[in-house]
Amino acid sequence: MAHRKVLIVDDDKLVSWALARDLESDDCRVALIADGESACKAYREHEPDVVLLDLKLPGIDGLETLRRLKREAPDIVVIMMTAYATVQTTVEAVKIGATDYIKKPFSYDELKAVLDRALQHHDLSQEVTRMRHRLKQEHGIGSIIGDADNMRHVFALIRKIARNDATTVLVNGESGTGKDLVAKAIHYESDRSQGPFMAMNCGSMPDTLLESELFGHEKGAFTDAKAVKKGLFELANHGTVLLDEIGDASASLQVKLLRFIEEKTFKRIGGTKDIDVDVRIVAATNRALDLMVKEGSFREDLYYRLNVILVNLPPLRERESDISLLTNFFIDQFNKEFNKRVAGIDPEALRVLMKYTWPGNVRELRNVLERIMILEDTQTIRVQHLPLELTQAPAGNESDLFSLPSPGVALSGVEKQLIQQALQRTGGNQTRAANLLKISRHALRYKMRKHSLST
Ligand SMILES: Nc1ncnc2c1ncn2[C@@H]1O[C@H](COP(=O)(O)OP(=O)(O)O)[C@@H](O)[C@H]1O
């Protein structure tokens, strides 16, 4: 209560003086007026946190005064005071936007309880507004650093997608290119920004668990289902769901997702009731889904459903001009985070960054800078601070690693050999072998069957 500003509008001088005295002894600042006509002017002058407004006033009455105050400041907190509250006037006052009301005569303690509640509510809703604003600033399109032409194209696309709420979106790009950032920006730039943003990695856990995370389950649907659980799609109602690493979705999950996207309705596991939700789906992947479709490891119908709009994020090596922007951005960020004062990077070191191929893209650049800023005590980042893989990287690109023998070679034979090598190196662990080959485990198993390698 302390240090709040209160405006009292009441023609009963005795009541308002007594009130003012009590409030002032609680360290509040109080202004008094006796009629509704001057309420708006007094509001502008004093900018109170709360208005105590008598219902019965000379001239324009309390309800009309309330109406005018609300027009002046829609967020205003107004408590109605009334000696003869009828249900009707109370309902009317709440409809117009009174926060609460209190019946005369009241004790100061009673009033304090009402005031505390109203102000708490007001503070909370202001906090929510501020948080939403901050979230939008933190995760909106402004959070994605870039000025290269191909990134400008991405920004324009994100804006269009955010305005048009109807479609699913597929975000494609190598690991570390900023797919998560794009998905969030789509959400926070759209009308859904008031709703939740939720993400699920489609390859992160066994199928049954994943399905129950996404769709929820009824009590008793399986042994551990001790209570009803809402899934992500329900929790994200009116918001956006990012299905990350969609290329890793199992065949069974693919079927369920397809049905959900087509019908926007689903059943909890073990449930019979259809549940409708309004969520936008953004799917992300670093794999070439079109190739997976050809290989038969990704459903064609799901692919077309997801791929209504495609956002293609270019790898970092194709936006060389952004490397300097990003570097300075991360230096600033880590200066704040680690309380450092690194001034920048010298031109030669920047050239090394611009020449490097960045297989891990922006994430790798960020990690490199983070490590330097933690470990090195320097004003300026120089070549000697850069990790060896950057300074000793073979010139040219990855394609030089493999050279085609002049008589040519059977592609499928090479593929089989590489798969065998990967499996050998990982002691037969398919998930890790798939990681080495940068394909999904499903794709690996598919290829193993194709090459008659035992799965
Ligand atoms: N254009 C960008 N501007 C600023 N930060 C970026 C940008 N792209 C990626 N990042 C940062 O790089 C990291 C990886 O991004 P993320 O969106 O998780 O990539 P992906 O999902 O494609 O693997 C995150 O820390 C992210 O904040």
Ligand SMILES: [Mg+2]
């Ligand atoms: Mg990601």
